[in-house]
Amino acid sequence: MQSIKTICIYGAGALGGAIAARLAAGLNDRVVVSVVARGDHLRAIQENGLKLWPAGASEPIVTRVHATDDPSTLPPQDLIITGLKGHQLGAAAAGIGSLMHDRTRVVMVLNGIPWWYFHRDSQSCYAETQFEELDIGGALWRSIGPGRVIGCVAYQGAEVTMPGEIRLSNDGRFVLGEPSGEASEDLAVIADLLISAGITIQTTPRIRDEIWSKLMGNAAFNPISALTRALMSDIMADPALANLAAKVMAEVKSVGEALGAGFTMSIEERLVHSKNVGDVRTSMLQDLLAGKALEITPLVGMVVSLGRLSSVPTPTCETILALVTQLDRENRRAPG
Structure with a gap:
């Protein structure tokens, strides 16, 4: 991979915005950092810059980045980092795809099971299976392509x-x-660049193990x-709630292990x-x-689906999935 000169954070909410601020502050003029955001958050970034309060800080880091809600106004990017949640990605597939050139890589920062999960998977017998x-409709697989992704x-x-x-x-x-x-x-170049911006980065040859390890907590x-x-x-x-969380964790661990994942904790x-x-407050709260x-399918729904695929029972997750799905419907129902 050649040197990275342009980076777009696609979805500059809490996590994406934090990464964008770190990159803009840490890399100075070495890289052009752009963000795709929307609504009041976008307008505030455009007018006042992006403010990041590190843990325990008495003053924020304030940075200026090019911010837009229209990715077509940006040139092709060397690196795209997505800050969107799994259930938001499909609607952004075409926009992300429009920012890529031949060598662009896309770092997908995601909780739960990602859309590309089985691409080149050697830990299970389900390589290239799509869900x-x-x-939906294979939009991400088609517009971005799993070969572009770094998990x-x-x-x-x-x-x-x-x-x-x-x-x-x-x-x-x-x-x-x-x-x-x-x-x-590519992985080494991207990791080195993020580290030089002050972001703590580790790399792994078994990213799926890391996905399942975090999912054990997130699904609960x-x-x-x-x-x-x-x-x-x-x-x-x-x-009682801690015990319920433990039951969810046990089911997640069983499904992950059935698909070849290892857990160190x-x-x-x-x-x-x-x-x-x-x-x-969790991200779902x-x-x-x-x-x-709510981000339901990647965090809970896929535990149930992959449990069925691997013949692992997930009764606690099935119950929680039904409850939180209905909660989501009611929460988004228009008043009156």
Whole structure:
């Protein structure tokens, strides 16, 4: 991969905006950073810049980036980093595709099972299998192509506290990996660039292990928090809710292992770790309170679907899926 001169953050919400601010502040004039955003958040970025509050900071990082809601106004990009959630990607497929040239790579920062999951998968017997619920009509597979993708799992708490302003709850880290597991030149160049911007990056030959490891927590805590309006600390302080989370984790672990994933952290260790997260609102709870569509399919629905594919029972996840799906319908129902 040649040197990266242009980067577009497609979806500059909490996580995407945080990455954009880090890149703009850390790389100075080495790279042109653009963002695709919308609504009041976009207008605030255009008028006042993008403000990022690192964890524990007394002053924000304020950066100026080119911000638009129309990707057609941008030139082809060397690197695209998506900050959209899985259920938002399909509508953006054509826009993302319009920003690519022959060598463009796309870092997909996603929670849950991504649309490209089985591309060049050697851990299971389902290589190149596609799922309609993750990629309706094959729009992502066709417009972007799984061969462009570098997988990314984010361990970064972030929230848009007001338009144009993002607050981080931890220092955060990001794990990158090629779907094939290769230690490619592209992967190395992208990782080095992000590290030089002050972003903590790790690379792995087994990105699917990392996907399942994070999903073990997300599949449990995101829907439980949305259904109960509870913060992470509230969930872990309630024995019944913590036990429910453990049951979800056990099902996720069983499905992941059936598909060849490895887990380095036990359920018990994950629960202990979760007790230390603090008074954090999960991303699903944030979306619920904002009246937005919930990220259900990648986090819960695919655990059920992949459980069926691999003949692993997922009764707790099936129950939570039914409940949170109805919650989403009611939450987005127009008043009156």
